[in-house]
Amino acid sequence: MSRHRIALVMASGVASALLLTACGSSSDNSTNTGAVAPETSAPAGTTAPAAGGTSTASSGTGHMVSTNMLMSKAMSGMGTVVTDAQGFTLYRYDKDQVNMSMCTGSCAETWMPVMADGTPQGMGVQAKVGVLTRDDGMKQVTLAGWPLYRYMGDTKAGEMNGQGKNGTWFAVTPAGKKMAASG
Known part of the structure; x- marks a missing residue:
């Protein structure tokens, strides 16, 4: 591993530790079990996933999420779509090509590439x-060869606010196809 990547991974670890320390002293009503997740490696600029299998981070290329599990989920009145381990809908982009992501820069800030955390299942x-492998060297999860993304406008599990957005973004089905536009 290059010195630059090692430094980024170490900085990410220090930042994560500080964040966890700060969260542990907050006065909100969240539950802290005190359990420590096993140490896992994550691509530079990201954080290792929580026990739920998905994490979110920012980098120089925009926001990213990482996951190790894709799951199918029936959406009321919409059919079955693919979600990450936390239940967030995953999307594919019509301008992508099989095994090639075209969503970079500001696109990747709104449509967060789903990065692989180990071998995704x-x-x-x-x-x-x-x-x-994206142009920046990061490993992005694919389904049927199509790069997967999470939409910044989906703020909780089960939402599909990105479906049909700009006529180019569609929730992905368990067969790797794009979900038909509604309407």
């Missing part, structure tokens, strides 16, 4: 789960 998905 699929539960209830029929298409092949894979990984591609």
